[in-house]
Amino acid sequence: MRWTIKSKPEKEKVQALQNALLVDTNIATLLVQRGIETFEQAKTFFRPTLEDLHDPYLMKDMDKAVTRIEQAIANEENILVFGDYDVDGTTAVSLVSSYLRSYYPNVATYIPDRYNEGYGVSYTGIDYAEDNDVKLIIALDCGIKSIDHVKYAQDKNIDFIICDHHRPGDSLPEAVAVLDPKREDCSYPYDELCGCGVGFKLIQALSQNRNITINELFPYLDLVATAIAADIVPITGENRVLAKFGLEVINTNPRPGIKALIQNVKKKVLTITDVVFIVAPRINAAGRVKHGNEAVALLTEYNLEQAEQFASEIEGYNSDRKELDKQITQEALRQIEENDELERFSTVVYQEDWHKGVIGIVASRLVENYYRPTIVFTKSGDKLAASARSVKDFDVYNALEACAEHLEQFGGHMYAAGMTLKEENYLNFKNAFEKEVKNTIHPDLLIPEIAVDLELDFSDIDEKFMRILKQFEPFGPENMTPVFMSKNVVDSGYAKTLGNDGEHLKAFVKQNDSQNFNAIGFGLGKKLDIVKNRNPFDAVYIVEENEWNGNVSLQLQLRDIK
The missing domain is CATH 2.40.50.460 (OB fold (Dihydrolipoamide Acetyltransferase, E2P))
Incomplete structure (x- = not known):
């Protein structure tokens, strides 16, 4: 290590904050290190309120999204709420669908099958929408790169609203509205929301349009806090406010699905870390081992007895997930050592029978072992699919972008990404990725800090x-x-x-x-x-x-x- x-921050700033707050030098130093330099900033940090949340209409296209949803309701159209199969996606789908259903019945949900459809908006999902006379799809935690999919839906007279937080490509899908604070042309004041966070901004805007106060959205914040914890986004700005109040909901009056997941936990008060290690893996296990629909069923269930039944099933999937994770990690470690790859700057491994649902976890385990940017591949249909994880301060997304000629598709963040490629391109990609990491990573970043x-x-x-x-x-x-x-x-x-x-x-x-x-x-x-x-x-x-x-x-x- x-x-x-x-x-150390500037002495004058520390002294000024110390005098304003009447705290000792160490506390004032910690605050200034976190960008808190004034009494007002400290007040927001220590005593956040829901009024600190930004106006959702500051987000580009929010007015268009609200207008189209209200139009769908007025015309009694069927709405499909579509989302990814991980925690961020399933909580976002649960959030938006349960909110809309509180005053409009024609709302269905759709989570793609991790194995048959893969990540993000799928043609199968759009066909399902057409078969069920859906006229509007709201995509959450995905869709920012789904240009061809949105066009496919347009040809079927189905509109799209995209709520995403991943980095856009060079061009945006031609959806009715594209809500993504990472859009270049979006001046929204905070761009680190998770997918469920963007979904919350959408329901906040819908509420404002219907003269519903922000306090009435309080019960939905357990879902948002769970997504913030699971997606490892910064706990700053709006995320801090949403996480703080979401934890309050989790600890006082959570929805039945979350209550069923945590009722055997002996701790009196759960923290974000507890949500990361107790709640999130169980929600994720549904999509990894069975189907993400099961997570949505749990999180939108209002009968505690039924929720407990769902939670019990999910507990079983989580046990299966742990076994798979352990077995595949051992196989991957053996592969690295047998192939004498310990001197490399990156770790890239592949075995065709590895379970696609746990390769992201395995990648994280390999980072813990060797502390290298890591990619774990498995066979998925006629292609290879992979999950990438990075080390602190190294942008794995940028490294993938540099190797894009070998990939079919990829997406993600600085520290986590997913991709697919043709099997014949695997070795070329592995070598290109190693070369890119070797040329761009500072040697210090290969030692845990x-x-x-x-x-x-x-x-x-x-x-x-x-x-x-x-x-x-x-x-x-x-x-x-x-x-x-x-x-x-x-x-x-x-x-x-x-x-x-x-x-x-x-x-x-x-x-x-x-x-x-x-x-x-x-x-x-x-x-x-x-x-x-x-x-x-x-x-x-x-x-x-x-x-x-x-x-x-x-x-x-x-x-x-x-």
Whole structure:
């Protein structure tokens, strides 16, 4: 691991914020590092309200989208809400369809089959719309590159409204409206919304048009927070507001489907991290192992008993997904080692029988192992399909763009993407991708980084400090849990390893004459020798609350020591 200590912000800015908020220097520094420099910005950060959300009509084409939906309702047309099979797509479909159905019955949903139709808008889906006399398709979390599909639908007298958040290509589909804050010609103030977030802006605009207040949309925010967590978008600006209130819904009065997924979780209050690791994988498992329709059925079910039945089935799919993920990861690791590919700058692997539903997870596992931009391919029909995952600060989408001549299609983000290619182009693509990564990646990016916010003395850590830190939540990209470093830490002499193979480290540490803290280092068991015999060491950690037998104490979760 390389430790990178963030540069300290200007003293004058920190001092000014410290005086305005009456907080200590460390808290003021953390805030300025996050772009919060004034009392008003701090107020929005710590005390967000739904009124902080932007006017949805600032988004390009929003007026056209609302007009076309209202026209469809006035003419009693059938509306099809179409979305991708992942968490962002299925939550978005659940959000928009359940909102529309609250006052208009002629609304159906469609999730493409991951294996037979693949990602995004499909011809099969458009044919389904034609067979069911649908005149308007609202596509969510996909569609920004579906130029031919939209034309195909036009020829059948079916209109499209596209709600997407992926990067557009050189030209846009000729839809009635294209809502995407990443459009070059869209001046919407915040462009990091997830697909479900764009869907929320659509229902916000529809509500304004019908004189429905933003507070009446509060119950839908559990879906938006789930999508924000799962899609790993920045927890800044509007996403922070939507995530904060969405978590409130999840923790107080979630829809039956989410309630059924979390009712066996023992934690009192779920965080964004809990949503990432508990709720999202289960919703995703439906599309990976069975069909994304099952996730929509769960998330739009209002009868708790029925929702519990759906959740139980999804729990089974999630268990299957874990087994597949484990097996394929082992096979991929073996393939890399047997082919002696450890010296490469990228990891690209392929096996024709790997389950398409878990290759994205496997790519993430391989990044954890080798810390390289990684692509995992499998056979899909007469082509190969793949999922890509990247390392911090390397744009895998740009790397794919440079290799586009070998690909049939691709799309995604800086850190995650999907693609298809002809089997005969696989080796050429693999070599081109390796060459592109080798030529463009900085060598430092191939070593996992721990970004340290601040160096702290243990004397700085107390209940008041923790109380304010907790108000920095929800944490996520661009507002990560603060990471601290302290030097010359010593163990009391009782350090030991925990876990079946001694993989974790437990210590009781102090610095100078400060108070002692319990410290736990997951995966750091092999570093026990560093802390033995009261040898001084440097530690990187986060501060957290540990509850045991009803007692709450501050604890350090070690990220690394040296």
